[in-house]
Amino acid sequence: MQREDLGSLVGRITRRLILAEEPLLSRHELSMWEYGVLTHLAKEPAANQLALATAIGYDKSRLIALLDGLARDGLVVREQDPTDRRNRQVRLTPAGESRLAAVRAEIHAMEDELLAGLSAADRRALIRMLTDLANG
């Protein structure tokens, strides 16, 4: 058979993932982008909002409303950077952490199911290779 494009493969996988994640996320009242923000903040608090936007590949002008919503729900807080008052540092609240932990557990369970056909070694290899590709 003709070799299939990497882009096509990845695209089909993306569609499957979105299909599987959307119901989990909406049950916890989170959009895909909100989940992305929470996930990124769990890794490291954002020094400022521009850095957060570029890190997750989202539009900086759009991020504002997204953070407004998350802050209103008490999942994140914006705090002035004492060393540079132009910056708003963004970090998870305890409520944000627990909301994220709940969704994330379900998403990981879903992923495990998706990868159930692979051996443990294959799975490790896959994650390693994907990580390398993602990080360029």
Add this chain to the structure above:
Amino acid sequence: MQREDLGSLVGRITRRLILAEEPLLSRHELSMWEYGVLTHLAKEPAANQLALATAIGYDKSRLIALLDGLARDGLVVREQDPTDRRNRQVRLTPAGESRLAAVRAEIHAMEDELLAGLSAADRRALIRMLTDLANG
């Protein structure tokens, strides 16, 4: 380190691929979706336009204008299905095939570069696993 979501990994890879593919495609005056249509038609001509739309995950009402453009450029033809005249079978023209071949060669070269860090065995394993995941 905390385990990273599959969705996040795939998302970052997708962004990289789009960034790398867009200039190649636009040099051949093709959009991402048009390339997707041509690629799919190369695998198998479409029995009708609805089937084509769902196969590539595109909106059926939007596909019409896309096919109009491709047909205007002589890359595809729509033909009445002799067995069911409601259907328009869509297939590549020779011009469509050669245009696709030209772009595809560049895209494959780009992908090879992207995967250059992997051994041949790793690469085969990766493609196999991605294909399995994509096909569910």
Add this chain to the structure above:
DNA sequence: GCTGATCATATGCAACTGCGTATCATTGTC
């Protein structure tokens, strides 16, 4: 031949996207 289903096509809509641009506060430099 009538009827319901299927397909191509067309259109409208609300939401989202990326992009540019403007404003204002704050910073660091000269």
Add this chain to the structure above:
DNA sequence: GACAATGATACGCAGTTGCATATGATCAGC
């Protein structure tokens, strides 16, 4: 202290998306 640079915020715009819906042609079953 004046000034350029940076960051948060706000707004508009044009393009894209998914979704619903309508119409007309054709088909298959009765």
